[in-house]
Amino acid sequence: MSTFRVLMTDTIFPDTTIEQEELRRINAEFVLASASDPETLKREGRDCDAAINVYAQLGADILGAWERCKVVVRTGIGFNTIDLEAAAARRIMVANVPDYCMDEVADHTVALFLACVRKIPRLHASVKSGQWSVDLAKPTPRLQGKLYGLFGFGNIAQRVARRVHAFGLQVMAFDPYVPAELFAAQQVARAASLDALLGAVDFLSVHAPLTEETRGILNAARLKLLKPTAIVVNTSRGPLINEADLLAALRAGAIAGAGLDVLTDEPPAVPLALAALDNVVLTPHTAWYSDDAMPELRRKASAEVARALTEGRPKFWVNQRAFSG
Numbered sequence: 001m002s003t004f005r006v007l008m009t010d011t012i013f014p015d016t017t018i019e020q021e022e023l024r025r026i027n028a029e030f031v032l033a034s035a036s037d038p039e040t041l042k043r044e045g046r047d048c049d050a051a052i053n054v055y056a057q058l059g060a061d062i063l064g065a066w067e068r069c070k071v072v073v074r075t076g077i078g079f080n081t082i083d084l085e086a087a088a089a090r091r092i093m094v095a096n097v098p099d100y101c102m103d104e105v106a107d108h109t110v111a112l113f114l115a116c117v118r119k120i121p122r123l124h125a126s127v128k129s130g131q132w133s134v135d136l137a138k139p140t141p142r143l144q145g146k147l148y149g150l151f152g153f154g155n156i157a158q159r160v161a162r163r164v165h166a167f168g169l170q171v172m173a174f175d176p177y178v179p180a181e182l183f184a185a186q187q188v189a190r191a192a193s194l195d196a197l198l199g200a201v202d203f204l205s206v207h208a209p210l211t212e213e214t215r216g217i218l219n220a221a222r223l224k225l226l227k228p229t230a231i232v233v234n235t236s237r238g239p240l241i242n243e244a245d246l247l248a249a250l251r252a253g254a255i256a257g258a259g260l261d262v263l264t265d266e267p268p269a270v271p272l273a274l275a276a277l278d279n280v281v282l283t284p285h286t287a288w289y290s291d292d293a294m295p296e297l298r299r300k301a302s303a304e305v306a307r308a309l310t311e312g313r314p315k316f317w318v319n320q321r322a323f324s325g
Contacts, residue, residue: 002029004309005068007048009056010036018295019052022302026310038062045069050305053081060086071095071308075301076288078237079318080210088322095314097300098155101288106159108287109205109235112259113164115281116231117141117203122278141202141229144168149201151194151218152208152236153178160205161188172201175208198225203233210237220245223255230255235287238262247273250280261287 006028008019020030033044036056042065045051051058051072058072063086071093072082079096087094115121119137126136148164150157153175161171165187173183174191183190191197194217198204204226208214218232218241226232232255234241243264249255257279263272266285274280288297308314 002027004028004049005047006030006050006052006305007041007045008032008052008054009041009045009058010054012054013294013298018298019302022299022306026306028306028309042066050309052301052305055081058082058087060089063087063090063092066090066092071305071314073097073301073304073308073314074318075297077101078210080237084319084322088319091323093308093314093320093323094318095304095308095316096318097297097304098316100296100300101290101293102155102159104290104293105156105235105287106163108261108283109156109160109207109233110163112233112235112261112281112283113203113205113231116233116257116259116279117143121281139229145170146202147172147200149173149191149197149204150175150188151197151204151206153183153188154207156235157205157207158182158186158188160207161186169203172197195222195225198222202227202229203231205233206236206240208236208240210239215239216242218242218246220248223249226255228254228256231257231259233259235261238264238266243274247277250274250277257281261285 004026006023008016010033016030016032023030031044033041038061041056041062045066048066048069050070052075053072054075058081060083063083069092072087074082074096077096077098079094082094084094118140123136146169148169148171150160150171150173153173157173164171172189172191174194174197180190216239220242223245246258250258259281261283262285275282304314304316
């Protein structure tokens with residue numbers, strides 16, 4: 001007889017062999033939800049001891065129906081799919097996997113940045129269509145000596161800083177939660193505020209978590225603080241940027257371009273207005289992916305469930321503060 005029952009709310013993965021292998025170590029029964037609608041999840045999770053969550057939205061109604069659940073682990077870095085307040089009210093621990101794909105996202109960030117600033121997609125399309133002219137590359141700035149900005153200075157942003165330093169870029173970041181000595185150790189200037197960062201930098205990439213405080217934080221007023229030659233890259237969460245305001249700024253030439261791996265709605269409605277602009281480079285939320293990162297994510301998420309059930313707490317406990325109050 002199984003010691004625990006673990007529900008996986010949804011999946012994008014080709015199978016569940018990794019999850020089952022990890023959970024078998026603690027004699028847990030693994031169940032993949034038959035559907036990810038609220039009624040199904042409420043019913044099938046009612047007697048679960050834990051849950052693994054990918055993209056299904058777990059609101060108060062679902063969490064409230066899970067009478068035995070002790071922990072929900074988000075298979076990813078972000079945890080905005082889970083109502084943290086409702087989880088805490090039910091004494092359900094929420095955890096994530098913040099220590100995977102950091103190099104992949106940093107690489108993708110820089111790739112989007114370079115693709116935008118060097119106009120790679122536009123030039124590629126022109127050559128394939130039979131054109132051969134440098135004029136489409138104009139204007140293209142020299143990177144040496146320019147200032148690259150980071151909104152957020154966590155693990156991924158620090159990796160981006162190291163990468164762009166290699167191009168001769170100076171780096172400035174804003175993150176009120178990171179100690180000053182870490183900025184100094186990474187040779188990164190510390191901005192006093194987000195507005196100060198935006199007003200100073202030549203290029204910007206976004207590496208902040210999505211919270212009620214940060215949702216839509218890069219709006220029309222803040223985008224106006226950027227230089228008209230600025231490139232904005234977002235590999236974090238789409239709703240950090242007000243998409244309508246970004247579209248207007250790009251159309252008006254208020255900023256020079258954008259590289260986006262994340263959007264407000266994923267997948268987006270078609271046609272996507274941003275896709276019609278030749279100063280925008282888009283990828284379908286793939287910055288996290290590599291052939292090594294996917295199994296690492298799955299294994300770590302499942303191991304986090306096992307840790308919480310056997311040791312009483314997860315390693316990366318997102319809503320821990322709510323339990324100590």
